[in-house]
Amino acid sequence: MTEDFHRIRRLPPYVFAEVNQAKAAARAAAEDVVDLGMGNPDSPTPPHIVAKLIEAVQNPDTHGYSASKGIPGLRRALAGYYSRRFDVDLDPDTEIVATLGSKEGLANLAAAISSPGDTILVPNPSYPIHQFGFIIAGASVRSVPHTPDEAMLQALDRAVRHSVPKPTALIVNYPSNPTGLMADLDFYRELVAFAKRHSIFILSDLAYAELYYGERKPPSILQVPGAREVAVEFTSMSKTYNMAGWRMGFAAGNKRLISALTRVKSYLDYGAFTPIQVASAAALNGPQDCIEDMRRLYRERRDVLVKGLHQAGWAVPVPEAGMFVWAEIPERFRDLGSVEFSKLLLARAKVAVAPGLGFGEHGDGHVRIAMVENTQRIRQALRGIRHFLQVDNGGPATASASVESVKS
Known part of the structure; x- marks a missing residue:
C-alpha cells in the first residue's frame, strides 16, 4: 500500500x-x-557530563515537558561556544534554537522553508539527510560538486542561470561527511557573496567542527561578515562530546530561518528531556580537555x-x-x-x-x-x-x- x-x-x-x-x-x-x-x-560520554545528567534527573522538577527551542541556559551556552571558538556573537533568543540532533533540525527546516516545485542545491556525494530532508518535504534537488573550490562555484552559477524556479537554498558540509574535505574562510566569503547576489539561503552543517587533525581549524560560515543575512549553521553534541545517542544539536544564524524552524518545532516536539539539555550546557561550559x-x-x-x-x-x-x-x-x-x-x-x-x-x-x-x-x-x-x-x-x-x- x-x-x-x-x-x-x-x-x-x-x-x-x-x-x-x-x-x-x-x-x-x-x-x-x-x-x-x-x-x-x-x-x-565524558564523566562530568554524565554526572550532570544524573544530578539533573534526580530533580523531579525536570521531568515535565521542556522547551521546544531549548532551555535558556543551553542556548546561552551555545552562544558562548560560538564566541570562544569563532569570535561570533549570537543572540541566544533570536539566533539560536536547540534541536533533537542536527539531522532533525535539517529535516524540520526543510519542511519549514520548501514546497513542491522548489529547487535546493546539494553537493553530491553528501550526508543523506542533506538531500532527502528536502525530497521528503516535496522539493526538487539539483546536485553540485562536493569540493569547496572553483568547480562548485561555477556549478552554482550554472544552477542559478538554468534552474526554474531559482534555487531556494544551498547545503554545505565542511568538514564533510563522507569525504572529510575542509573549507576555508575565503571559500565561505565567495559563497556568502554568491548567496547575497541571488537571494539564496545557505544551510551549513558543521557537525564535525572539533574533529580535525592539523593546525588548521574548521571555520564557521558565520565568521564571514554579513553571513547571518543569508546563512544558518547546524552543530551537534554527537561527535564533539561522544553524545550521539543523546540527540542534541543546534541551529544558529539567520533570524528568519531560526524563527521558521522554531515555529515548526513548536508544533512537533517539546524539546529534548530537560536533564539532557542541562548536561549539554555543562558540556559546553565545562572543561574542554x-x-x-x-x-x-x-x-x-x-x-x-x-x-x-x-x-x-x-x-x-x-x-x-x-x-x-x-x-x-x-x-x-x-x-x-x-x-x-x-x-x-x-x-x-x-x-x-x-x-x-x-x-x-x-x-x-x-x-x-x-x-x-x-x-x-x-x-x-x-x-x-x-x-x-x-x-x-x-x-x-x-x-x-x-x-x-x-x-x-
Missing part, C-alpha cells in the same frame, strides 16, 4: 540495507565482523587505518578532519560499484563499510570507512583487507560473481 504515498515513492530503496542484511547474516553465523560502517562513536582527548584518539586510529591500507596496496587519502576515510574502490573491483564491493569486502575480509552510493550517485566509486573501533580491532580489519587484496587475487570482476560470493 505504501506505493500510494507520494512522499514515500520519492525515496529510493535504502542503499545501506543490503550491506546491513549481509552483516546481520554473518553475525547470526557467529562470524566476527569488524563494523566500520556506521559513524557511531564508540567512546563513552575531553575534546583534545577525542582528537588524539581519532588521530591515532586514522594513522593506523591509513598506513595499514597503504601497506595493503589500497591508496586512500589522509583525511584532515572527520571520523571517516573516503576510499576509492581498488581499480580491479571498480566495475562492481560500491554496494557489491562492500558486500564482497564483508564476505571475504569480514569488514563492514558504508557503500558510497548511499551518499549520492557520484559516490558510487567509493566506500566510507569509519574510525569507530579501537586500534586493535582496526588492525584486525586491516589483516582481513590485506589478505583479501593481496592473496585473494582471483576475486570476482563482475557484480553477479560478487553476489554469488556473498551467497556461498
Whole structure:
C-alpha cells in the first residue's frame, strides 16, 4: 500500500540495507565482523557530563515537558561556544534554537522553508539527510560538486542561470561527511557573496567542527561578515562530546530561518528531556580537555587505518578532519560499484563499510570507512583487507560473481 504515498515513492530503496542484511547474516553465523560502517562513536560520554545528567534527573522538577527551542541556559551556552571558538556573537533568543540532533533540525527546516516545485542545491556525494530532508518535504534537488573550490562555484552559477524556479537554498558540509574535505574562510566569503547576489539561503552543517587533525581549524560560515543575512549553521553534541545517542544539536544564524524552524518545532516536539539539555550546557561550559582527548584518539586510529591500507596496496587519502576515510574502490573491483564491493569486502575480509552510493550517485566509486573501533580491532580489519587484496587475487570482476560470493 505504501506505493500510494507520494512522499514515500520519492525515496529510493535504502542503499545501506543490503550491506546491513549481509552483516546481520554473518553475525547470526557467529562470524566476527569488524563494523566500520556506521559513524557511531564508540567512546563513552565524558564523566562530568554524565554526572550532570544524573544530578539533573534526580530533580523531579525536570521531568515535565521542556522547551521546544531549548532551555535558556543551553542556548546561552551555545552562544558562548560560538564566541570562544569563532569570535561570533549570537543572540541566544533570536539566533539560536536547540534541536533533537542536527539531522532533525535539517529535516524540520526543510519542511519549514520548501514546497513542491522548489529547487535546493546539494553537493553530491553528501550526508543523506542533506538531500532527502528536502525530497521528503516535496522539493526538487539539483546536485553540485562536493569540493569547496572553483568547480562548485561555477556549478552554482550554472544552477542559478538554468534552474526554474531559482534555487531556494544551498547545503554545505565542511568538514564533510563522507569525504572529510575542509573549507576555508575565503571559500565561505565567495559563497556568502554568491548567496547575497541571488537571494539564496545557505544551510551549513558543521557537525564535525572539533574533529580535525592539523593546525588548521574548521571555520564557521558565520565568521564571514554579513553571513547571518543569508546563512544558518547546524552543530551537534554527537561527535564533539561522544553524545550521539543523546540527540542534541543546534541551529544558529539567520533570524528568519531560526524563527521558521522554531515555529515548526513548536508544533512537533517539546524539546529534548530537560536533564539532557542541562548536561549539554555543562558540556559546553565545562572543561574542554575531553575534546583534545577525542582528537588524539581519532588521530591515532586514522594513522593506523591509513598506513595499514597503504601497506595493503589500497591508496586512500589522509583525511584532515572527520571520523571517516573516503576510499576509492581498488581499480580491479571498480566495475562492481560500491554496494557489491562492500558486500564482497564483508564476505571475504569480514569488514563492514558504508557503500558510497548511499551518499549520492557520484559516490558510487567509493566506500566510507569509519574510525569507530579501537586500534586493535582496526588492525584486525586491516589483516582481513590485506589478505583479501593481496592473496585473494582471483576475486570476482563482475557484480553477479560478487553476489554469488556473498551467497556461498
